[in-house]
Amino acid sequence: MCYNSTISRIGFIEPQTGTSPVPMDCSYPSSYIKFLGTAGTRFVVSKQIRASGGIWLFLNGIHLHLDPGPGALVKSIQSNLNPQDLSAIILSHRHLDHSNDVNIMIEAMTNGGTNCKGTLFCPQDALNNDPVVFEYIRNYVKTIEILREGARYRIGERVTPMAKESNIFSPSASPRESNITVPFALEFDVPVRNVHGSVQAYGMRFFSSEGTIGYIGDTRFFEGLIDAYKRVEILIVNAVVEHQMPGVDHICVKDAITLIKGVSPKLAILTHFGLSMINAQPDIIAEKIAKDIQINTIAAKDGMEIQIEKDGWLR
């Protein structure tokens, strides 16, 4: 018997300290990607033309939050997502529209710092001079891992049958009890470093049991991105500007088309829209891309949830 994915929704369970409930066998409740915001650039964010709460992912039985921009906590709670269920928070880079709520999300994940848990993944420059993660907050998480090009990471633990039998996780517990207390694992990697002004910025590929999800993050377009994300099943593209502007390290519509064609995902999702994209209507742009290159392409909306299943995706 598996729990339903709605176990993490506030309202179905009493908020409590400790780890989230986990499925009791090897099949996961269905995975999803929830857009808690689709705003990009300071203009759209500061006027809240679109929300800017980042992305909540539930993959392989693991909850993680990606890029907690302004409003991440509020949007999570309003979406009935319980930050105490999170196992990890990932910052792709230190810009405010991606990192503003990182401290409060860590505090929420750890129940005000009383339940030391989880991992923060971030670039080194999020912790160095003028850090975006406060030093006292860093003590609340179990580990901080630095994102680096080419590195592969794991969230949670994979349970092997041997480990279950030998009961290594809790010598006093029965095998059945120890199965219940061990979370699942999700791996991701950083295939390439992005080019994004003077900050360290990274995208990533999440290797879920339903397929690979690529998140490109903020970057200027370069050819290496295509190889790095080749054939991921779902590709999330921060298509920030309609047309390329000199000196602006962001992906425009033309770049997005080149990327999506080259990567060839089953589904491409445009998000992180700046003002020019909002004015040009992301839905219309996505529809035109899908028609022109014959690859499913949609524009994310605030609150949109993509449910993922092995044989495809549902919206």
Ligand SMILES: [Zn+2]
């Ligand atoms: Zn940025």
